[in-house]
Amino acid sequence: MSFRSYKGNTITEAGWRICDRNECEIVNTAPFMNTAPLRKGAPAIILGALAKYLHENVRPFTSPVWGWSAENSLADSNHLGGVSLDFWAPIRPMGRYTMPANEVAATKRGLELFPEVFWGRAWTGNPDEMHFQMRYREGDPRNDAGVRRIVGGAPSPTPPTLAPSVSRPTLMRGATGVHVSYLQALFNRAYPLYSKLAVDGDFGPATEAVTREFQRRSNLAADGIVGPATWRALGVK
Structure with a gap:
């Protein structure tokens, strides 16, 4: 089975189907990406390209990147669908602003290149600076436009x-x-x-x-x- 239910949910918070590992692939666009399976298609292409940008222009990756997961504390986590990545763990803990201003600015410049991606730092009350996820729902034509732009x-x-x-x-x-x-x-x-x-x-x-x-x-x-x-x-x- 490629798509599944998890704790009663079949769709992630961002609107993508919860999937098994076989719907994902490893995208080696930056170091430590071998620990971060990504959903094949638009998520792998867009988030993979973003990873390369962040590693080269914001802060080099020095610890495993987190992607798809079979289980999660959140029943609709985007990690369950392979459509989100966590970088720079554990130095960028959830719930805290720890990034220096120059890294924040460089990340925002990168996100201008990848409008299909949402940064968890923008979550009010519970910022997550290491978290990046697909912004648009599965099937949204804006994801396809991002793929065409990148490839x-x-x-x-x-x-x-x-x-x-x-x-x-x-x-x-x-x-x-x-x-x-x-x-x-x-x-x-x-x-x-x-x-x-x-x-x-x-x-x-x-x-x-x-x-x-x-x-x-x-x-x-x-x-x-x-x-x-x-x-x-x-x-x-």
Whole structure:
């Protein structure tokens, strides 16, 4: 079972279904993220990108990050749905303001880049400076817009480009994660006549079919595997 009830609840405080671990993935965008499973799709992409920003621009992570959990003291905790992360534990305890002004300012600048995320520091009476969660409910189109912005899938006359330091792995059916989401968004953006994929980070039959079609049209071996030759044909080095 992928989605479940917990203490009588099926939906988290932020409006996402409570899920099992198999609906989540590890996003290694910053140190210590291997302890923080995130819900596949928009939460993994958006919160994963935020984690990278916070680690590099606010304060380096030096302790395990907390993500999905099977149990929680709150019956509607967003951790139960894999749609929230806690950073900098235990030096940023719940219920206290401990962040220096420069870190608060840097975090707020980062949140301007990720409007789909809510910061627990804003909770009146019980601030939680280490807590970040999805702001919009599951299925809200603003989450999809955030994914397109991050992976380069927003409408544009030219395909998105990547920084030279970004390396793309070989992908095939069964692969999951942010690289698959990037591929799906790229196909939808550059080849809308035959690619209308869900940008869900899951390389399933539909993604494989679009990959094969692209490979045939590009005079590549239509094996459904996105390796170096296919990435190059997509304009990704």
